[in-house]
Amino acid sequence: MKKDKNLTIQVNTSEELTGIKLTKPANYAAGVTGVKVALDHAIGEMGAVRAFQTLAKMNQKGGFDCPGCAWPDPDDKRSVLGEYCENGAKALAEEATLKKVTPDFFSQYSVAEMSHWSDYKIGRSGRLTHPMILRPNATHYEKIDWSEAYEVIAQHLKALSSPNEGVFYTSGRSSNEAAFLYGLFVRAFGTNNLPDCSNMCHESSGVALSQTLGIGKGSVTLDDLHKAEVVMVIGQNPGTNHPRMLSALQKCKLNGGKVITVNPLAEAGLKKFKNPQRAEDFFTGGTAITDSFLQVKVNQDVPLLKAIMKKLYALEQSQGNVFDHDFIKNKTQGYEAVIADLEKYELQELITQSGVTETAIDEAVEMLASSKKIIICWAMGLTQHKNGVANIKECVNLLLLKGSIGIEGGGTCPVRGHSNVQGDRTVGINHLPSKAISEGMEREFGLKCPTDHGLDVVHCIQAMHEGKAKVFVALGGNFVSAASDTEYTARALQNCDLTVSVSTKLNRTHFITGKTSLILPTLGRSELDQKDGNERFVTVENSMGKVHSSQGKLSPASPHLMSEPDIIAHIAAAYFKNDTTINWLGLGQNYDSIRDKMAAILSGFKDYNKKVKEDGGGFYLPNNARIGDFSKLPNGRAQFSVCELPKHSLAKDEFLLTTIRSHDQFNTTIYGLDDRYRGVYNERRVVFINPKDMKKLGLEKLDLINLTSEYDGITRKANTFHAVPYDIPRGDIAAYFPEANSLVPINHFAEHSYTPISKSIKVRIFKK
Ligand SMILES: Nc1nc2c(c(=O)[nH]1)N[C@H]1C(S)=C(S)[C@@H](COP(=O)(O)OP(=O)(O)OC[C@H]3O[C@@H](n4cnc5c(=O)[nH]c(N)nc54)[C@H](O)[C@@H]3O)O[C@H]1N2
Ligand SMILES: Nc1nc2c(c(=O)[nH]1)N[C@H]1C(S)=C(S)[C@@H](COP(=O)(O)OP(=O)(O)OC[C@H]3O[C@@H](n4cnc5c(=O)[nH]c(N)nc54)[C@H](O)[C@@H]3O)O[C@H]1N2
Ligand code: SF4
Ligand SMILES: [Mo]
DSSP states (O other): OOOBTTBOOOOSOOOOOOOOEEOOOOSSEEHHHHHHHHHHHHHHHHOHHHHHHHHTTBTSTTSBOOSSBOOOOOSSOOOTTOSOOHHHHHHHHHHSOSOEEOHHHHHHSOHHHHHTSOHHHHHHTOEEOSOEEEOTTOSSOEEOOHHHHHHHHHHHHHHOSSGGGEEEEEOTTSOHHHHHHHHHHHHHHTOOOOOBGGGGTTHHHHHHHHHHHSOSSOOOOHHHHHHOSEEEEESOOHHHHSTTHHHHHHHHHHTTOEEEEEOSSOOGGGTEEEOTTOHHHHHHOOEEOOSEEEOOOTTOHHHHHHHHHHHHHHHHHHHOOSSOHHHHHHHEEOHHHHHHHHHHSOHHHHHHHHTOOHHHHHHHHHHHHTOSOEEEEEOHHHHSSTTHHHHHHHHHHHHHHTTOSSSTTOEEEEOOSBTTHHHHHHTTOOSSOOHHHHHHHHHHHOOOOOOSOOOOHHHHHHHHHTTSOOEEEEESSOHHHHSSSHHHHHHHHHTSSEEEEEESBOOGGGTSOOSEEEEEEBOOTTBOEEETTEEEOEEEEOTTSEEEEEOOOBOOSOTTOBOHHHHHHHHHHHHHTTSOSSOHHHHHHOHHHHHHHHHHHSTTOTTHHHHHHHSSOOEEOOOTTTTTOOTTSGGGSEEOOOOOOOOOOOOTTOEEEEEEOOTTEETTEEOOSOBGGGTEESOOOEEEEOHHHHHHTTOOTTOEEEEEEEETTEEEEEEEEEEEEOSOOTTEEEEETTTTGGGSOTTOBOTTTOOBOTTOEEEEEEEO
């Protein structure tokens, strides 16, 4: 441990309490409060003029893409009132803040001292302005020239005994151009160690959808959502995490569609939505979103879906016309096995295991039985479990039975997290190399790409922990706080010779470092990217597979910032020196030249430069599931899957903990201390518990508790939380990420996707 005035580095979030206040959970989302909170954040961080001018450009054609989530913009007209939500405004305010983290700031505070700050305070410090280095055994970061920083990285990479000792992480904010160049450099360097935030996020969706439908992305567009007869929102909290999705659900409802919600918590955004852009909502009180709420127990979605399908099958047998037999016969494989599997289970046992009332299940079954245009939307509530892949395959089974894939108003909708996480994958960020991309890079750049599998997030942490990987480079993100098993991950990073963060803002990973650490400050989405007098733009892909341009407008937080493509190009140039045929600096300078190479290599990117410049509207990438083409799958058919029930074997005193986002955070970035919709104010150290379980444990409201998790004989801890009585199934509890991440065991993850089990951790509760 580094020592500074007897301070050790703190790897976990601060346990300091901030003064909790509770109210009743809200029964609607957005409305006037949403607008007020959005503007308060933006004006508070940016000043009124800058805030209004910049918000007017966000998500508009020719403007910049919201740095928040990956929800798509409308294809046609954009609203003149603004195409953003409360959380988009918060994401912008976070990036466009006028506060600065300068070299003076770093000389004032030691790394150890900053590591004791709360994540909220760390984030509030402001934008990074200069490249900084923490030299071996130093207590403070100091300024470094860009050229020396690149040289430090090049020297460390050259010192490795194999390229596989390097790890190159990506978070989902990077543009297509930056991600492509990064992937190219890492392959040219000689490894496929390209872990990314997807590994902790929608990897289970990618695996399940590729195997069943032949594409790891969703099949629907925004327009399909408007036209659906039934939308099931399962394991997702759009009111907080994808707020403009509520406008789409509202449109669907106003067109006569129905919404089924599957969640252990009755999230406010799924109850009612008051659209700030519809005058009538002001008078009518908004639109009720959920028609049927299935309050499932944590990780009991598979039993619930099986119960629903069993009831649908019974109806099919008694009345017919429930399943799409033509579709099943002509387009799918494995129907008989799925029916045989359903027959294996007792209906009442499935219902009991799911925790949902039979009345609620019957309501949902009735809606599903009489509809064909069905969309299932999901996010982390399904992916971050041991059976994350099976959860999604079971959703696909339901859609296949109904013939709901490849039709207007029907299909799969995994709702992506980061604004360009999907694009990063499309353009080649993947630890499992794509043959087509590798071959394309070899052809276009004359290099030899490595063919062995690289390391994903969990496996690269293990490799660093074991000393098998020694240089860690992060293109964005906050690795130590986002990953599981905080203390294990921290030791893994501290084992490295060099850790490098390309970042916009200060975060905890900057304090949990290798022997040497570099912070390389970069431009944010909203900022003007100018080189030699030319304004540059980048491109991104939204959750529904549409690629479009994004051009920042604000003057950069500091004249010393470099764009991500420029930084990557300079690292590559420093590493390869004259030993390369690739004009790295040229690529970093001229994004058109990166896009031309992408067009030559990536499927669906023909005429890329032309298309993204046409009217700023962008283009959809090819999507076989959207058009019902399953020809690349075994026997040319979509695949039904037989999924097992989840097993937890909880000890009598164990609870199942799910880790969730508050309304005031973007992943590890803490915008504020309120979770307005759940009625929690000024505190993040809370655990939501069923009042009956509190009574059983002898707990009063707001009592302080500690949590432990025990896996494979190792006890992990997270201390000091207020017990908050909440409407959550008995035996389940919920706490915020990243405060609870220290409880997630590194070696427990989803089968086949290796996503940490952040949504179903066995824990014990102790009164403090
Ligand atoms: N404002 C804001 N927006 C964001 C983010 C953010 O942090 N803040 N993060 C972005 C990212 S990267 C992502 S991936 C997405 C995440 O978006 P979401 O997946 O919506 O986020 P979470 O809060 O992790 O939890 C999802 C929901 O799953 C429910 N849930 C928990 N366990 C279960 C379960 O076992 N079964 C079911 N059916 N439901 C369960 C929770 O109650 C919660 O409502 O949002 C993106 N957008
Ligand atoms: N327990 C638990 N753990 C989880 C989850 C959970 O639900 N529960 N969710 C998981 C999920 S879904 C995800 S996606 C991961 C998120 O993991 P990450 O993507 O690693 O984390 P973020 O908090 O999104 O990263 C925030 C940092 O990114 C940097 N940044 C912001 N914008 C930019 C930019 O434009 N360029 C660059 N270079 N840097 C930028 C800033 O410095 C900021 O501090 O966490 C995962 N961890
Ligand atoms: S829904 Fe997502 S992308 Fe759209 S404005 Fe809100 S945060 Fe930004
Ligand atoms: Mo995510």
